[in-house]
Amino acid sequence: MTAKEASEIIRTRARGELAEELRCRVTEVERDPADWPDGYSWLDALEDVDGTDFGQLPA
Helix, strand or coil: CCHHHHHHHHHHHHHHHHHHHHHHHHHHHHCCHHHCCCCCCHHHHHHHHHCCCHHHCCC
């Protein structure tokens, strides 16, 4: 295995772990949307969890 292949495996695993953590956190937040402030959506929750600014994405 080359260093490049090993590096790609490590990055892939890290992305998978981050994706799983994010999924768990979003699931946690979505459990009781009745507690969310007015106008707060699951996209807002996702922004709070991972910092993504969905307002900056192309339409």
